[in-house]
Amino acid sequence: MAKANDIPSAFSETLVEAGARYSGVVVLNADLADSCKTEAFCDAFPERAFDLGVAEQSLPTFAAGLALVGKIPVYNTFAVFAVHRGFDMIRQSVAYNRANVKIIGHAAGQSMGYAGPSHHTIEDLAAMRALPNMVILCPSDAEETRQMIWWMVEYEGPVYLRLTRASGPPIHAPGYKFELGKTELLVDGRDVSVFSTGDLVMLSMELQGKMLAEGISVQVVNVPTLKPLPPQEIIRHAQHTRAALTIEDHNIIGGLGSAVSEIYAEHVMRPVKRLGIPDTFTESDDCDVLREAYGISVERAAQAIHSLLDQ
Amino acid sequence: MTDYKNIPDMPLKTPLDPLKDQLAIRDLQLAALAIRRKILYMGHRNRIKLHYGALLSMVELVTTLYMHWLNIAPEFPDWPDRDRFVLSKGHGAPALYIALWMRGFFPESNFDGFRRLHSILQGHPDHLKTPGVDCSSGSLGQGMPVSCGMALGAKVDDAPYRVYAYMSDGECNEGSIWEAAQIASNLGLDRLTVIVDWNRKSSYGFMEGRNDIEPLCDKWLAFNWEVFECDGHDFVSISRALFEADAVQGRPSVVLAHTVKGKGIPYVEFYETKAHILLTQEKYEECLTHLDQIEEKIING
Numbered sequence: 001m002a003k004a005n006d007i008p009s010a011f012s013e014t015l016v017e018a019g020a021r022y023s024g025v026v027v028l029n030a031d032l033a034d035s036c037k038t039e040a041f042c043d044a045f046p047e048r049a050f051d052l053g054v055a056e057q058s059l060p061t062f063a064a065g066l067a068l069v070g071k072i073p074v075y076n077t078f079a080v081f082a083v084h085r086g087f088d089m090i091r092q093s094v095a096y097n098r099a100n101v102k103i104i105g106h107a108a109g110q111s112m113g114y115a116g117p118s119h120h121t122i123e124d125l126a127a128m129r130a131l132p133n134m135v136i137l138c139p140s141d142a143e144e145t146r147q148m149i150w151w152m153v154e155y156e157g158p159v160y161l162r163l164t165r166a167s168g169p170p171i172h173a174p175g176y177k178f179e180l181g182k183t184e185l186l187v188d189g190r191d192v193s194v195f196s197t198g199d200l201v202m203l204s205m206e207l208q209g210k211m212l213a214e215g216i217s218v219q220v221v222n223v224p225t226l227k228p229l230p231p232q233e234i235i236r237h238a239q240h241t242r243a244a245l246t247i248e249d250h251n252i253i254g255g256l257g258s259a260v261s262e263i264y265a266e267h268v269m270r271p272v273k274r275l276g277i278p279d280t281f282t283e284s285d286d287c288d289v290l291r292e293a294y295g296i297s298v299e300r301a302a303q304a305i306h307s308l309l310d311q
Numbered sequence: 312m313t314d315y316k317n318i319p320d321m322p323l324k325t326p327l328d329p330l331k332d333q334l335a336i337r338d339l340q341l342a343a344l345a346i347r348r349k350i351l352y353m354g355h356r357n358r359i360k361l362h363y364g365a366l367l368s369m370v371e372l373v374t375t376l377y378m379h380w381l382n383i384a385p386e387f388p389d390w391p392d393r394d395r396f397v398l399s400k401g402h403g404a405p406a407l408y409i410a411l412w413m414r415g416f417f418p419e420s421n422f423d424g425f426r427r428l429h430s431i432l433q434g435h436p437d438h439l440k441t442p443g444v445d446c447s448s449g450s451l452g453q454g455m456p457v458s459c460g461m462a463l464g465a466k467v468d469d470a471p472y473r474v475y476a477y478m479s480d481g482e483c484n485e486g487s488i489w490e491a492a493q494i495a496s497n498l499g500l501d502r503l504t505v506i507v508d509w510n511r512k513s514s515y516g517f518m519e520g521r522n523d524i525e526p527l528c529d530k531w532l533a534f535n536w537e538v539f540e541c542d543g544h545d546f547v548s549i550s551r552a553l554f555e556a557d558a559v560q561g562r563p564s565v566v567l568a569h570t571v572k573g574k575g576i577p578y579v580e581f582y583e584t585k586a587h588i589l590l591t592q593e594k595y596e597e598c599l600t601h602l603d604q605i606e607e608k609i610i611n612g
Contacts, residue, residue, distance in 0.1 A: 026463075026467060047467065050463065052494045053497070055490045055493070057487050057490060058459075058487070058491050058494055061456030061460060061487070061491065062456060062457075062459055062460035062463060062494070063460060064446070064460055065457040065459060065460020065461040065462070065463065065464065066461070066467075067460075068395075068445065068446055068457070068461060068464075069460075069461045069464035069465060069468075069470070070468075071464045072463065073318070088450055088453075089456075089487070092450040093446070093456075096437075096612070097438050097447045097448050178489045179332065187346075254447065307339075310463055
């Protein structure tokens with residue numbers, strides 16, 4: 001059977017495989033097993049799958065309890081609820097206990113376009129980055145999703161996996177291997193480094209082609225680990241270009257743009273521009289329409305690159 | 312791998328009989344007295360305000376659990392089959408620390424650094440720093456839901472241990488408690504006993520007419536829990552409630568323990584509102600004299 005090329009299906013399939021290999025994996029849902037694509041796991045391992053009901057602040061606490069008695073709990077709901085509804089529970093019961101809890105934030109960013117701002121997750125990276133002991137992963141395609149799930153289940157400690165609903169052709173070269181904290185150079189370039197994460201890495205690739213046609217050499221870097229992000233993993237790319245652009249489906253405050261800017265300010269000292277949601281609550285529409293409206297598009301990225309190079 | 316072969320046999324977990332178990336009860340009374348003395352000493356020696364009211368209302372319950380009930384092995388704090396204890400009212404940490412020290416989880420010298428930098432004894436329980444602490448706590452309304460997760464793990468593994476959570480009555484104001492209570496009964500978590508320290512005062516004073524939780528018994532019954540009540544300062548009553556709670560099948564149990572805030576130290580007991588106080592030398596000595604008199608009564612029968 002051909003493997004799925006969309007992130008949610010890759011998650012669904014790999015979770016079942018991981019559950020088959022590791023009997024400690026326990027899946028918690030909050031009335032959204034269908035939307036989170038965990039039904040396959042529930043069917044395969046009904047004795048290790050529990051639906052807590054519409055009770056999202058209990059996901060982190062129940063998961064922490066399971067982890068503290070040796071299980072590998074994986075809890076699932078939309079990212080906006082997975083992180084924010086029970087954030088104090090994540091802080092106190094998961095991160096402070098260093099409990100082996102896997103938090104899956106589904107349909108992150110503006111993935112749930114039409115549902116509107118109540119269901120858009122624009123501040124999860126900011127909140128989670130500030131938590132000690134927390135690992136934050138954000139896959140760019142189906143293959144990276146699969147690798148992250150295997151890594152996450154084998155790692156002992158809290159992990160936040162931020163998933164979008166994207167699908168598309170594979171981004172990574174055959175044989176690519178995800179490693180915690182490592183950035184991935186997808187295309188080398190001399191003028192501007194473009195750092196992006198999640199499904200917006202696809203947009204960066206498109207941007208690179210467009211700029212090349214204009215004679216501008218763009219370096220494309222995938223940042224799959226938002227935390228920990230060792231400075232060297234940014235510096236080693238930054239030293240070859242004149243400026244940086246960050247692209248993310250998140251508020252420009254506190255996410256990838258902030259993480260990269262922090263490293264540039266302390267170590268690189270070259271100009272940085274951040275593309276993302278400009279510190280505003282979003283609105284309802286198709287995800288792509290919304291991204292474009294908030295400046296997350298190839299066109300706006302190209303403008304940003306021109307202004308960076310004019311500086 | 313740790314060798315767990317030397318774990319002592321499971322305690323009998325039997326209710327105490329007021330006639331047949333007189334000696335055991337006297338030992339528990341003396342242990343409770345020692346815990347009260349140490350609570351006063353911890354606050355006085357370190358010149359810090361402690362939640363004396365909240366701590367003193369826990370003493371008999373914590374004594375029963377740690378000296379008579381919990382199946383634990385201090386020499387193997389991580390023994391996978393041990394009973395779990397979660398102090399959901401994290402501000403009761405000093406009482407828990409004293410019980411853990413008395414059972415031999417760590418040496419007494421650790422009390423010198425209580426609440427200080429690099430100490431294993433933090434202001435609130437820290438699972439990663441203190442041997443014997445099964446879960447960090449301090450943000451009210453979380454330890455109880457975490458204990459539900461532990462009981463779910465015990466059920467998935469068909470493990471031999473039981474999970475005990477210790478809550479304050481003020482904590483029943485937290486919505487997270489009732490969310491977890493509903494889930495726990497839906498999942499049939501019968502390896503779980505939640506103890507509510509029902510002293511009728513929260514931090515700011517009496518709860519009646521302000522942040523009332525009544526009818527508390529009916530609330531737990533409505534959430535499909537098995538409910539038991541006991542006198543939280545009477546070892547016989549406590550042990551009977553724990554015994555009955557342990558025997559319940561198919562649903563979780565709650566023990567509503569009637570307690571008195573500041574119990575055993577008249578100066579604290581009669582504090583109208585806040586019992587989060589600093590003891591003067593004079594008051595400290597007065598409290599100790601009172602405890603000496605109680606001890607004499609216990610010894611002389």
